[in-house]
Amino acid sequence: MQSQSEFSGRTALVTGAASGIGAATARWLDACGIGELILVDLDRPALDQLGLSCKFRPLGGDVSDPALWKLLERELTRLDYAVLNAGIATNGEITELDIASWRKTMAVNLDGMFLSLRTALRAMKKASSGAVVLTASVSGIKAAAGTAAYSASKAATIQLAKVAAAEAAKYGVRVNAIAPGGVDTGIWDRAEWFAPLVEQHGGRAEALAAMAKDATPLGRFASADEVAAQIGFLLSDVAATITGTCLVSDGGVSL
Template sequence: MTDIQDFKGRTALVTGAGSGIGAACAKALAARGAAKLILLDVNEAGLAALDLDCEVEHVIGSVANEALWNDLEPRLTGLDHSIANAGVGGHGQVAALDFAEWRRVMDINLDGVFLTMRASMRAMKDKGGSAVITSSSTGLKPIAGIGPYGVAKAAVSHLTRIAALEGAPNNIRVNAIAPGGVDTAIWESSDDFKRSVEAQGREATIKTMSSTTPLGRFASSEEIADNILYMLSDAGSNLTGHVMVSDGGFTL
């Protein structure tokens, strides 16, 4: 466990904190001295499983629920940092895609990020702070069959730049992370992934998928969390409006 205490005494919000990158961020923030974490997810069991050495507030619900944010926003006063990480996978060719599936993905991956950032930036307005949005390399490199996901991630990358411009006068920094393949549970939403796991196992499936990445592997959630916390921390104090691509060379 790290002994760096660069978030000592800070308060941070993490959405999608019940698993994967969000859970790794929550653990890293606690390990690096955060005083309070506000963790939001639909996955109540995942949040309950986190053993964190700091004050923790669990918020159970969808980031796309405006009423949730209206209730939570007064409790965000004094917020120092925000990680808008909640997201879902989405698959399907554009010509064959149901509008309901398109809206499902946009609801969480775009609308949910907007609501997270709106509340976070309001809470940071008086004293400044920093935020990181989880985008994706597929928002930069078009991949067939994941239209709604890629479009939503491209949109949140641009939202990052706009929010950075708007937040700068109030000393609010906004950046984004654009991971390539990361070994998280988000793959479980793909029928192709499930079929491959049934045929050859999860480890072999991930290995096959990562063969398209020049470094030949998927990242761990902890690696991406380290990237996020760098941009979030005072070490990244001159970064704003930046979309960090952390993809093992996938977009080369």
């Protein structure tokens, strides 16, 4: 964990903050002494249940809605860190994928990423400092059948981070991406195929362990807390010379 003094009195934005990696990152920043958190998620009530001790401002809304970011920009007085994590997962082979599903994925994962990134960079440009992390995925690096929309959106996220890093360096702002592989979050529970797997293996943890053993060279998935700490590293002063990179945290899947 980083020194509390590094984050003390500073402000961070976290999108997709109600669960999974976003919630874990909010808690990590809170534990590191962050001064204030601005939390964005569709599930507004869940933001109040994170158990945070720091000052926080919960915002319920769709990250792909320009009005949300227009409102925040108008009221934002300071921003030191941004963790742009909101996203959705979709499946389907290209020949079976309908345009509505494709557009919804791009709206949240790419339009939402652009809008939140633009807001963060505008605020940080005024202060001539800041650090941003975009949540991508190993799916944006390694192709897998049935993931066309999701993978395309995450590959674009990685490139967006690189372009943003090139543009923002001149005013002292760092931008990086992180590409997790399998992570133990609630996203698995929403997949129709997961329930039979849980039943087959006799429990959720056992099902995830079996999946990880087959899917990753390290034989395990990450926890949300582990990914949050890696995001925290990219935000921190320890990573002061790191920008425009994508930290791949996939247990070796992309090897």
